[in-house]
Amino acid sequence: MSSLRTTSTFKLGMWLLLAPLCLWLVLLIILPHLELLVFSFTDPEKDSFTFGFYQEFFLEPLYWRTFVRTAVMSIMATILTLLIAFPVAFYIAKMLKGRSKGIVFAMCLIPFWVSELVRTFGWMILLRESGVISNFLQWSGLSDGPVELLYTDATIMLGLVYTSMLFMVVPLVSTLDSLDDSYIEAGYDLGGTNWNVLREIVIPHAVPGIVSGCIIVFMLSLGNYLTPVLLGGKDSLWFTEQIYTQFITRFNWEQGSAFGLLLLLLSSLIVWAGLKISGQSFAKTMG
């Protein structure tokens, strides 16, 4: 009898705890997407079902090319972020001890207390034609006239990598932290070189952190709006810009909805393919 009661109290407690999560999922994720879904399949003039907005994406080269460009650049940004963040994370997790470890980790975090917008303006101050770097180059005689460093793909890449850094470093530090030093020592003791130990012991152990970091960074880059627009300028051709244009400039909510859903679908597809290629499962990475 009493056990029955505890079970039912337990169930009630569980539902109460889950309630905020369920509300959040239903109200902020599922409902808006259902709305988008309905929008994207409705012809506003005849108020009937249509496939046209999706067709538009594939028939108009500008749209799908923009998407491919966005995806490729996001993948590149993810790889670059990983290559830069891995040594940083390894240094923090394995080389530093005690106080200095906390301090360096905090130093990685501090720039992210400033909003993304302000940080991006910071880059603009450095890189624009009348900016710090340009002035320095002219002053030191390395350049005859002003140098415009903004509004190139490389600048976008720089901004994306910088913005994503933290989201790669944190999961990497936590997985590398959990790697016992004795594994690394055993790797050397049995005759391994730095490269062997890295490839056979450190990286296999860090794979879950690498994968979850990459998923987060890829999704953030793909869905980023501010950085490509501010650093890439008018011709940045980022897919989120297309969505913005449809919703705000053209007031074409139906087309915007279709693009939004396509972005979700295609990015999920890329993540899925990435997991398949690296032989990881989503559950294993998140667990």
Add this chain to the structure above:
Amino acid sequence: MSKETTIDLACENICKHFSDFTAVDNISFTIPKGSFFSILGPSGCGKTTLLRMLAGFEQPSSGDLLIKQQSMLDVPPNKRPVNMVFQHLALFPTMNIEENIGYGLRRQSVPKSEIAERVAAVLERVGLAGSGKKRVEQLSGGQRQRIALARCLVLNPTLLLLDEPLGALDLKLREQMKIELKLLQKEFGTTFVYITHDQSEALVMSDQIAVMNKGKFEQVGTPHQLYYQPETAFVAGFVGDSNRWQGTVESIASSTVLVNTNDGLSFKAKVMGDKAISAGNSVEIFVRPEAINVSRTVPSEETDNQLVCQVETILFDGAKSQIIAVEKESGGKITVTLPQTSDFANLQNYDTIYLNWSAEQTLCFLDNAESNGGV
């Protein structure tokens, strides 16, 4: 003859200083080929630091380290002919058993087919043939132990270092692994350097034991020597169980002294150690519980040391049971081994027992404080 004198490892005046203390203090020793050498000491005595210097993970502050007559000081860990079994084994969890054992061979660019052969052969020798495809977590504690050994032995190291690998096992398995380790060492003929704080592990397995304390070797010898002829009070107290008393020397006759202990007992004892003892010195004396004859009747013949005691407590532990007895006049306590004869089957608290033992078995050392020049 030449085989017996081949020295695999020689340490010459090895020191290791950390910023505020000395972990290893001027140690020199040699280990002959094929022997099982243990370094026994309490935690914090510097034995792990010493082992890590042999493996190459720490650099000695001074001194030299020779393996097969070659200095190892400038040789990184991955180039030394030395392999280590780690305290928690450090089997790579991302690899299966075969890949774990093959890791070192792959580093030596051994051809694939040969790796497979050698891995299978070593698995067979450690009694785990056919488990190459298993994952590390599928094996029991004892099996992992053997895999960790196999992973090192497959590389035919000159020296195998073992860092208390039995510490994590339960008692039964530990007893079993002790014997197994010894047998494997004999079979492979590899020189083992084993560090432990467990004297029983060291005594059972080793050919030679070094007892280490505060960064120095107190004594190096066979298990038998350490047990019966300890050279310092630390060794006498650390290796095996002992009754231990502090006392003052009453009189001295050749190598036998008469000592009055602080709790009022009086013993004849044999002078040990290299320090001269004279009357009035404060000393420590040690008697092993199993060296004491126990009888329930007054013994017929006179021996050097005799006590009439009352049983205070019986600590029952099967064959290792002990009696804690109280000397009737002084109230001083003494621990003796409970004989397993029928006489003692009905021994009760408060029964009277008669203890006697020879001066030979009573070891007397000059008190540490006194030998250091202090009070």
